[in-house]
Amino acid sequence: MVSADILERLSTTLASRHGADPSSSYVAKLFHKGTDEILKKVGEEAVETIMAAKDGDKLHLVREIADLWFHTLVLLEHTGLSHEDVLAELARREGISGIDEKNSRKEQ
Numbered sequence: 463m464v465s466a467d468i469l470e471r472l473s474t475t476l477a478s479r480h481g482a483d484p485s486s487s488y489v490a491k492l493f494h495k496g497t498d499e500i501l502k503k504v505g506e507e508a509v510e511t512i513m514a515a516k517d518g519d520k521l522h523l524v525r526e527i528a529d530l531w532f533h534t535l536v537l538l539e540h541t542g543l544s545h546e547d548v549l550a551e552l553a554r555r556e557g558i559s560g561i562d563e564k565n566s567r568k569e570q
């Protein structure tokens with residue numbers, strides 16, 4: 463089983479790409495192009511994930527979800543957040559029924 467440490471290592475790599483050469487780093491290129499380009503990639507990968515789920519090829523789906531996760535990690539880093547913020551939010555929700563959680567949002 464692959465360890466979740468990959469998220470930690472990948473996040474460290476993403477952080478190291480601030481100010482790196484966009485001609486030799488895809489992540490540096492995305493940071494250089496800015497928020498709209500990163501959001502465009504997240505949107506594209508979300509659509510490609512839906513299409514892969516529809517075509518029934520499980521390996522294709524895994525690869526598209528990896529692209530989607532990767533680009534959302536780039537977005538988090540670009541925004542000054544990290545995967546740990548998302549993990550903390552999932553941990554906060556752990557054990558809370560999705561229906562109860564949705565109702566509590568309406569009360570806020």
Ligand SMILES: N=c1c2ncn([C@@H]3O[C@H](COP(=O)(O)OP(=O)(O)OP(=O)(O)O)[C@@H](O)[C@H]3O)c2ncn1[C@@H]1O[C@H](COP(=O)(O)O)[C@@H](O)[C@H]1O
Binds near residue numbers: 475486489528532
């Ligand atoms: N995990 C990934 C990863 N997943 C997907 N991609 C890139 O995300 C892009 C996916 O976009 P598309 O499928 O739309 O392909 P594309 O048409 O080539 O993309 P565009 O030119 O349209 O942007 C491809 O260029 C992939 O190579 C990734 N690029 C990098 N990483 C990780 O990030 C690290 C740092 O990357 P660099 O900054 O490039 O060194 C790498 O060591 C990897 O660990």
